[in-house]
Amino acid sequence: MAQVWMPAPESGRGRPPSYSRAQIAEAAIAIADEHGIDAVSMRKVAAALGTGAMSLYRYVENKQALCQMMLDHIVGEIGLPEPTGDWQADLRAVAERQRATQLAHPWLAGMAAGRPAMGPNVLRMLEHSMAVLDGLGLSLEDMLETYSLVSSWVNGFVQEELTERDIRRGTGLDEQGWQRSLAPHLETLTANGEYPYFTRILREGADHDFDTRFTRGLTRILTGIAATLPPTP
Amino acid sequence: MAQVWMPAPESGRGRPPSYSRAQIAEAAIAIADEHGIDAVSMRKVAAALGTGAMSLYRYVENKQALCQMMLDHIVGEIGLPEPTGDWQADLRAVAERQRATQLAHPWLAGMAAGRPAMGPNVLRMLEHSMAVLDGLGLSLEDMLETYSLVSSWVNGFVQEELTERDIRRGTGLDEQGWQRSLAPHLETLTANGEYPYFTRILREGADHDFDTRFTRGLTRILTGIAATLPPTP
DNA sequence: CGTACATCGCGTACACCGTACTCGAAGGAG
DNA sequence: CTCCTTCGAGTACGGTGTACGCGATGTACG
Numbered sequence: 001m002a003q004v005w006m007p008a009p010e011s012g013r014g015r016p017p018s019y020s021r022a023q024i025a026e027a028a029i030a031i032a033d034e035h036g037i038d039a040v041s042m043r044k045v046a047a048a049l050g051t052g053a054m055s056l057y058r059y060v061e062n063k064q065a066l067c068q069m070m071l072d073h074i075v076g077e078i079g080l081p082e083p084t085g086d087w088q089a090d091l092r093a094v095a096e097r098q099r100a101t102q103l104a105h106p107w108l109a110g111m112a113a114g115r116p117a118m119g120p121n122v123l124r125m126l127e128h129s130m131a132v133l134d135g136l137g138l139s140l141e142d143m144l145e146t147y148s149l150v151s152s153w154v155n156g157f158v159q160e161e162l163t164e165r166d167i168r169r170g171t172g173l174d175e176q177g178w179q180r181s182l183a184p185h186l187e188t189l190t191a192n193g194e195y196p197y198f199t200r201i202l203r204e205g206a207d208h209d210f211d212t213r214f215t216r217g218l219t220r221i222l223t224g225i226a227a228t229l230p231p232t233p
Numbered sequence: 234m235a236q237v238w239m240p241a242p243e244s245g246r247g248r249p250p251s252y253s254r255a256q257i258a259e260a261a262i263a264i265a266d267e268h269g270i271d272a273v274s275m276r277k278v279a280a281a282l283g284t285g286a287m288s289l290y291r292y293v294e295n296k297q298a299l300c301q302m303m304l305d306h307i308v309g310e311i312g313l314p315e316p317t318g319d320w321q322a323d324l325r326a327v328a329e330r331q332r333a334t335q336l337a338h339p340w341l342a343g344m345a346a347g348r349p350a351m352g353p354n355v356l357r358m359l360e361h362s363m364a365v366l367d368g369l370g371l372s373l374e375d376m377l378e379t380y381s382l383v384s385s386w387v388n389g390f391v392q393e394e395l396t397e398r399d400i401r402r403g404t405g406l407d408e409q410g411w412q413r414s415l416a417p418h419l420e421t422l423t424a425n426g427e428y429p430y431f432t433r434i435l436r437e438g439a440d441h442d443f444d445t446r447f448t449r450g451l452t453r454i455l456t457g458i459a460a461t462l463p464p465t466p
Numbered sequence: 467c468g469t470a471c472a473t474c475g476c477g478t479a480c481a482c483c484g485t486a487c488t489c490g491a492a493g494g495a496g
Numbered sequence: 497c498t499c500c501t502t503c504g505a506g507t508a509c510g511g512t513g514t515a516c517g518c519g520a521t522g523t524a525c526g
Binding site: 012013014053054057 | 482483484485486487491492493494495
């Protein structure tokens with residue numbers, strides 16, 4: 001059987017496999033994109049491939065492993081632009097692609113925050129950012145933490161963006177009932193003045209759209225990182 | 234029935250409730266702490282209270298709502314230290330408490346990254362940080378994003394900390410099989426030299442323990458934020 | 467004090483889930 | 497052609513979230 005990140009031994013003997021791990025990951029991703037991550041079940045994924053649930057277990061040891069594969073598969077399609085030598089521009093480029101990908105697959109942000117996946121594509125992405133950050137005088141530890149800072153921030157930003165997007169378009173995840181219960185709840189909250197800042201956030205809304213907020217936030221972070229860099233002689 | 238954040242109307246008439254939302258949240262949290270978040274089921278939570286699963290639905294509309302309650306309940310026990318006037322010290326204080334709480338309840342970090350909960354305690358925490366950030370010349374939008382930056386980073390940091398902690402002590406979430414499959418996998422990865430930085434991270438390990446890494450990372454972030462603050466006249 | 471009635475407790479039932487076990491089918495190697 | 501390995505997938509089991517409904521319960525009112 002295939003272990004989490006080690007594909008089967010490919011011995012040449014015996015009946016050749018009819019499916020592939022990539023195929024399965026793509027089927028699962030298609031379901032998640034269309035019906036949400038909760039709709040991804042072994043049976044449904046298998047059915048999408050025209051087979052039975054248990055067949056998947058020849059390729060994937062777990063449902064958990066399948067989810068990790070989905071994540072890694074999508075990270076793979078983020079794509080890593082060639083470094084230009086300008087570390088800020090390079091980090092910005094991958095952050096923007098990360099955001100675009102997570103917006104295209106809304107279920108991603110919720111999964112990426114869990115235990116890291118350590119699939120080949122995730123590791124390639126790590127390598128890319130580490131290489132970009134190398135030579136700035138940071139220790140290995142600090143490079144890693146800088147990478148993780150940007151990545152965490154993008155994740156959090158997209159999460160908020162998705163939440164607001166779903167609230168605006170009536171219903172996203174929580175079906176129609178959410179709206180019906182959220183509206184009066186927000187009313188109550190803002191009414192009794194217990195949460196003045198939150199009230200302002202709701203009422204004044206945001207001055208800018210998410211694109212410019214993202215760009216500005218990213219600039220702020222990169223500037224902050226630059227400011228804490230060791231001085232170059 | 235009680236909506237997500239609006240407790241029942243409390244009409245005075247009829248049979249008084251035998252349980253409470255807080256009681257249920259605490260029972261669920263106890264189970265999550267002891268057996269992991271996946272062990273939290275309506276039946277088990279109800280059993281811990283000595284009742285049947287369906288009784289919970291008089292207090293909680295959903296399992297999802299129960300999870301939101303768990304999150305908010307725990308955020309409530311983070312506690313918000315009185316602001317001192319030094320915004321960096323104040324942000325640092327709540328970040329440290331946040332980390333401590335998330336380490337005490339390892340399942341939290343995975344949930345907090347999902348859609349925000351907007352329970353009373355979560356909102357109180359938002360209010361606290363916003364008040365701390367007020368008066369620095371930031372716009373409402375920038376204040377919010379600064380808060381979210383720190384919060385996301387803490388979340389990501391703790392997530393990594395938990396992962397490494399679990400790997401070190403043999404097995405955390407993924408039972409014994411994880412270790413057995415992870416070790417040879419890491420071997421392969423570091424062997425063929427495809428991931429040089431990741432290899433170095435594994436081999437060299439970290440120079441410092443998590444406590445000092447956290448403190449240093451936090452300092453770096455706060456310094457970065459300070460560097461991007463508008464100039465005070 | 468008796469009674470009506472709002473509310474709660476929770477058993478039953480259903481559809482669905484992940485997956486252990488199992489065996490027959492399939493196809494390349496010799 | 498035969499063997500032997502590998503794959504495909506049905507069956508079954510224990511568990512899940514929760515819709516529905518009914519009987520128990522305690523309060524407010526007559």
